[in-house]
Amino acid sequence: MSLHPTEALPRTTHRLPPLLRACHLEPALAVTAFATALAAAAGRGPAGAAAVAAAVLAGQLSIGWCNDAVDAHRDTRCGRRDKPLATGELSQRTVAVAAGTALALCVPLSLLNGAAAGAAHLGMVVTGWTYNLWLKQTVLSPLPYAVAFGSLPAFVTLGLPLPSWPAWWAVAAGALLGVGAHVVNVFPDIEDDLAAGVRGLPQRLGRTVCRWVSPFVMVSAMAVLVVGPPGRAGAVSWVPAVAAGVVAVGGTAVPSANRSRWPFRAAIAVAGMAVAQLLLRGRDMV
Numbered sequence: 482m483s484l485h486p487t488e489a490l491p492r493t494t495h496r497l498p499p500l501l502r503a504c505h506l507e508p509a510l511a512v513t514a515f516a517t518a519l520a521a522a523a524g525r526g527p528a529g530a531a532a533v534a535a536a537v538l539a540g541q542l543s544i545g546w547c548n549d550a551v552d553a554h555r556d557t558r559c560g561r562r563d564k565p566l567a568t569g570e571l572s573q574r575t576v577a578v579a580a581g582t583a584l585a586l587c588v589p590l591s592l593l594n595g596a597a598a599g600a601a602h603l604g605m606v607v608t609g610w611t612y613n614l615w616l617k618q619t620v621l622s623p624l625p626y627a628v629a630f631g632s633l634p635a636f637v638t639l640g641l642p643l644p645s646w647p648a649w650w651a652v653a654a655g656a657l658l659g660v661g662a663h664v665v666n667v668f669p670d671i672e673d674d675l676a677a678g679v680r681g682l683p684q685r686l687g688r689t690v691c692r693w694v695s696p697f698v699m700v701s702a703m704a705v706l707v708v709g710p711p712g713r714a715g716a717v718s719w720v721p722a723v724a725a726g727v728v729a730v731g732g733t734a735v736p737s738a739n740r741s742r743w744p745f746r747a748a749i750a751v752a753g754m755a756v757a758q759l760l761l762r763g764r765d766m767v
Contacts, residue, residue, distance in 0.1 A: 496575065499565035503576050505545035508666070513538045515756055520637045522763025529640060532593045536602055539587035544609035546580035551613050559677045584610075598640035605629040605636065622681030623660045630659025638767050650709025651766040654759055657702035661752060664695040699751035700725050706758045710765045721758055725751045 513534055520533040549556070549566055553576070556567040565571040587606055592599035605628070612625035633655050634647035667674065667683040668691050674684050683691050703725045728750050 496571065499570040500546075500576070500579060502563075503546060503549040503565045503571060504542050504579070505548065509538065509541035509545055512541050516633055516637070518760050519633065519763055520640070522760045523637045523641065523766055524764065525637065525640060529594070532590070533637065533640070536587060536590040536594060536599075539583050539590050540602065540606040540609070543580050543583035543587055543606065544613065546576050546583060547610055548613045550576040550580055555677050555679075559673065594636070594640040595644065597644055598636050601632050601639055602636045605632045608632075617681055618679055620682050620685060622683070623663045626659035626663040627656040628659075630662065631656030634766050641767065645767050647766045648709070650705050651759065651762075653709070654702045654705045654755065657698055657705065658752060658755055658759075661695055661698035661702065664691050664698065665749060665752070668692070668695055696728070696747045696751050699755055702755045703751065703758060706755060706762060710762050721754050725754045728754075 516537040517530050517534040520530040521527075525533065549564060550573055552564075553566040553573045556564040559567070561567040566573055566576060584606070588599075588603065591602040591606075594602065608625040608628045612622065616622050616625055631652045634651040638645050638647045663681075664683050667681065668688070671684055671688050671691065674681075683694075686694065700722075703722050707719060707722045728747050
């Protein structure tokens with residue numbers, strides 16, 4: 482017996498909140514905002530920045546839903562109350578279909594930016610899926626983050642009216658930010674991940690090492706952004722770099738409990754400074 486459309490609508494809308502929780506919405510929106518701002522800073526214009534935003538959002542949603550669909554059984558065994566699949570609010574099939582749909586939409590949205598730029602972005606999305614399906618549990622877990630974030634400047638610059646490869650320092654800084662983002666994302670849940678059998682590189686290194694690694698990878702990205710671009714770095718570059726170093730040291734050196742979130746907060750703050758610096762140098766990427 483088929484449902485009347487008015488009966489199906491409440492069921493569909495009822496699924497929307499848990500679907501949004503299952504897609505890792507905050508990181509997806511953060512990456513989308515960063516990519517859009519970088520496109521605007523590089524001179525893509527309103528239409529170009531909108532095309533970047535649509536493609537990146539679709540790709541990030543597909544990666545987020547893929548992640549939760551792949552981890553459904555593990556999250557259920559661990560009793561994760563923050564995961565809609567583990568609580569039974571969503572089925573694995575529903576989330577897998579959402580991931581596939583977002584991925585299918587990502588293809589034409591990426592190609593709207595041009596063939597070369599679209600290929601660069603689709604390569605980024607493939608690395609995200611590869612992380613979920615395989616590399617997440619290996620020592621190579623930072624590699625997809627480095628490749629994806631390092632490729633983001635290429636996605637932006639290859640979509641310009643005169644396509645070109647980005648400067649080396651933009652790629653290097655993006656890759657370092659990606660590795661830092663991976664460690665930052667894992668840091669609060671290292672023990673839970675180990676209990677669930679997830680053994681990526683940060684989990685293998687452990688909390689003590691990662692509390693230092695995460696902010697200093699971000700500081701390295703900041704250093705690349707200071708010394709890499711052409712011309713002599715002025716106070717507008719060095720002052721944020723010094724501030725980033727102070728925040729990194731302060732966040733990691735403060736005496737704290739084992740599960741303190743201060744190293745996590747320090748890394749986030751330094752990442753914000755590095756992102757702001759990259760946006761300021763957006764025009765110099767070409």
